[in-house]
Amino acid sequence: MATNVPAGYAAVDEVRATRPLTRLSWGAIFAGVVIAVAVQLLLGILGTGIGLSMVDPTEGTTPGAAGFGIGAGIYWLITTVVALGAGGYAAARVSGATERFDALVHGLVVWGVTLLLTLYLLTSAVGGIIGGAFRTVGTVAGAAGSTVGAAARAAPAAASVAGIDQGDVRQEASDYLSDAPSDPAQMTPEQAQKEVAKQLPALARGGADGQRAESRIVDIVAAQRKISRPEAQAQVAQAKQRFVQTKDEAIATAKKAADAAAGAASKTSFIIVFALLVGAAAAAFGATAATRRRLR
Numbered sequence: 001m002a003t004n005v006p007a008g009y010a011a012v013d014e015v016r017a018t019r020p021l022t023r024l025s026w027g028a029i030f031a032g033v034v035i036a037v038a039v040q041l042l043l044g045i046l047g048t049g050i051g052l053s054m055v056d057p058t059e060g061t062t063p064g065a066a067g068f069g070i071g072a073g074i075y076w077l078i079t080t081v082v083a084l085g086a087g088g089y090a091a092a093r094v095s096g097a098t099e100r101f102d103a104l105v106h107g108l109v110v111w112g113v114t115l116l117l118t119l120y121l122l123t124s125a126v127g128g129i130i131g132g133a134f135r136t137v138g139t140v141a142g143a144a145g146s147t148v149g150a151a152a153r154a155a156p157a158a159a160s161v162a163g164i165d166q167g168d169v170r171q172e173a174s175d176y177l178s179d180a181p182s183d184p185a186q187m188t189p190e191q192a193q194k195e196v197a198k199q200l201p202a203l204a205r206g207g208a209d210g211q212r213a214e215s216r217i218v219d220i221v222a223a224q225r226k227i228s229r230p231e232a233q234a235q236v237a238q239a240k241q242r243f244v245q246t247k248d249e250a251i252a253t254a255k256k257a258a259d260a261a262a263g264a265a266s267k268t269s270f271i272i273v274f275a276l277l278v279g280a281a282a283a284a285f286g287a288t289a290a291t292r293r294r295l296r
Helices: 011-018 026-053 065-095 102-162 166-177 188-205 207-225 230-293
Strands: none
Touching: 026 065, 026 102, 065 102, 065 230, 102 230, 188 207, 188 230, 207 230
16 A cells, blocks of 8 residues: 655654664663662661661670671662662663663663762762861861960950069060970979970980980989989880880881771772672663563
């Protein structure tokens, strides 16, 4: 049967054949992302409720931190699989994809957009918290500076009202801030302790400064304990050995802690990559499942 087509018009079949096919539906992808985020949020709130219900400090049945963390990680992985699988299935189903590759692309794009959206929300929240903290610190510092300035301006007036000479106030402050006497025999026990503490950083650095600091400490110990300089030298050498040993132990402990932190960060990175790949597989599986159902 012939089809009569008016001049200047094309048949409907020809129009459909010449119209470019849209193989990627962003509307369907957006719907899948919304569903994935909503399901993830719902299951996350449910998991929080389950975790809080397990906390019972009065009975002492609260799970340990390690077990609780492992359980939370497994639950997060399961919820990610369910959410992305649902999002990929919805995107492929709504897009009307009839080929598995098209459905697979929809599922993977849903996974990628969901991942980028999650990262954006996390970085925005962290940036807001950090920015608020710095603004708070700046406000406090500004207020403290204003307070100090006001106190400095008010000090002369207060001194004049009380009948105190400003020169006497400065002299008293200078006496408070003055260093200990150069002669160790004239130092009080408090001044001797402060002087030894002031020499310890140079002693730890070593070199010429360390030798001068050690000699100064020996003089102070000999004068305060009223012992000979060789005896004081022996006591200071013994204390220095303990000090160096403590410093080496602290450095070794810090190195072990850094190695442990690096190992934990490495394991965490691998776990996150594995979880992301599992999420991509779940989104792809959900999308291809929707295609197989449509083909049937």
